Amino acid sequence: MARSKTPAFDEPDLLQVDRDALRPLAERMRPRTLDDMVGQRRLLAPGSAVRRAIESGRVHSMILWGPPGCGKTTLAQLLAHYAEADFRSVSAVLVGLPEVRQVLAEAGHRFAEGRRTVLFVDEVHRFNKAQQDAFLPHIERGTILFVGATTENPSFELNSALLSRCRVHVMDAVSPEDIVVALQRALEDVERGLGDRHLHVAPEQLLLIAKAADGDVRRGLTFLEIAAELAGEGGTITEATLEQVLADRTRRFDKGGDQFYDQISALHKSVRSSNPDAALYWLARMLDGGVDPGYLARRLTRMAVEDIGLADPRALQMSVDAWDTYDRLGSPEGDLALAQVAIYLATTAKSNAAYVAFNQARDDVRTLGTLDVPLHIRNAPTKLMKQLGYGKGYQYDHDAAGGIALDQTGFPDAMGERVYYEPTERGLEGRxxxxxxxxxxxxSKARGEGHDA
Incomplete structure (x- = not known):
């Protein structure tokens, strides 16, 4: 039977009311129904498979993957409500395996009594393999409905056994427009929000808060709560008020997580696509997020080697010089050196011919094994080596016509000639x-192979 979309909540006593007043606004305004959630239109659209499953109470164990403040905890709580199950929450940051086992044992007792438990594990990616494995038999038996929340890519952070027992649902960062909806509700809600304070705030100020929240509803509500305190009851949240509240906000960035690798990938591919403007944007984003500038200098140098190569050999020297300049100056002056080289790398001619050629040569080394050096190009410093034929037949190129002994090979006899390096027509490589x-x-002609060999 389908559950009601509107949960029934008991009338709180006075003590509970006092406790609620102490809770942060973001916690007080946590949605009570799926219709109250903002954002996640793709995942929770009316008629979607996930929404139908939740509303009917026929839920499954799942991993919720998304950025902070997108509604992972809220969705887990609503899932428990619609499934008429007990809700238990643990954080992988705060608990270890003994605490997890205790929670699982309690869930087992409830299961024996005919009651289900939704076990919400926040930051599940912080659990190691043994800790993740502890959930497996309980998920299989149905003792728990497992809901893991993570900001990191589950493919990398969760073991395959856990992933095979859960469906992964991707949750998106919430748009500024949707965050404005949540802020407006908080301003109007007398019971749980700020409605009894009779605050005045212009739509443009709400949008400014929403944009500063950077996709995080909880963060936006926290900004609004601080601004409300500064404005006072019946006051106005002005631009000057928000300048104080939003002065030191930071953008979403995780040093070493998905966002880190996504952004360095964006920088590299913008350089490769000869888009200096996009390259500057991603460089600025990463510096703003607190990435180690030395890491950026190293990656820019790699781009010079891998993507510019011999089309413009100056790029490598400029990258090394920018790296050295940053080491000498530090931030913010050294940041400009990195920006300049990013512009140059994105603007100049590109070639990965040397990169491809080296990889082909390395593949031959691995595939063909230890082939002998041809006798004619072996070193012959002793009489015995000369008697054995070392260096015999070697042609000194400087004495040959045109300075090159055309019929002399440099490859092992068992290989024959190879062509690895195929220069492009871009930049210096054209020459x-x-x-x-x-x-x-x-x-080829000197070896009697014809011009087409």
């Missing part, structure tokens, strides 16, 4: 290509 094409054709 390399012209020269190497002619030289390779001449070598």
């Amino acid at each position: 390399f290509k012209e020269k190497l094409d002619a030289l390779r054709a001449a070598r």
Whole structure:
């Protein structure tokens, strides 16, 4: 039977009212129904599979993957309500395996009495493999409905056994427009929100708070609560008020998490796509988020080697110079050196020909094993080596016509000639290509292979 969309809440006693007044606004305004949730239109749209399952009480164990403040905890609580199950919450930051086992044992007792338990595990990615494995038999038996919340990619942070028993649902950062809806509700709600304070705030100020929340509803409500305290009862939340509240806000960034790798990927690919404006944006985002500038200098140097290569050899030297400049100046002056090299790398000619060529040569080394160095290019410092044929037949290129012994190979006999390096026509490599094409054709002809070999 489908459950009602509107949960029934008992009338709170006076002591409970006092306790509620002490709770943060974000906690007091936590949605009581799916309709109260803001954002997550894709996941919780009317008629969607997830929404139908929750509203009918036929829920499954799941992993909720999304940024802070997008509603993971709220959704878990609503899931427990609609399923008429007990809700228990643990944080992987605060508890260890003994505490987890105790919670699981209590869930087992409730299960024996015919009651289900929704076990919400916040920051589940912080549990190690053994701790994650502790949930498996309880999920399989149905003792618990497991809901894990994580801000990190489950594919990397959770073991495959746990993932195989749960469905992963991706939750999105909440848009500023949706956060405004949550802020407006808090301003109007007399019972749980700020409605009894009769505050005045212009729509543009609410939008400013929502944008500063950076996709985090809880953060937006916290900003609003602080601003309300500064404005006082019946007061107005002005731009000047918000300047105080929002002065030191930070953007979402995690050093070493998904956002970190997504943003460095965006920087690298913007450089590769010759888009200096996008490259500058991602560089500024990462510096703003507190990334180690030395790491950015190293990655920019890698881009110079991997994506610019011999199309513009100056790029490598500029990258190293920018790295050295940052080491000497630090921030903020050194940041400009990194910005300049990012612009240069994005703007100059690109080639990964050397990168591809080296990988092909390395593949041959791994595949073909330890092949002998041809006798004619072996070193022969002793009489015995000369008697054994070391260096025999070697042609000194400087004495050959044109300075190159065209019919002399540098590869092991068992390999034959190989062509790894295929220069592009971009930048300096265009000149390399012209020269190497002619030289390779001449070598092929000298070996009697014809121009097309």
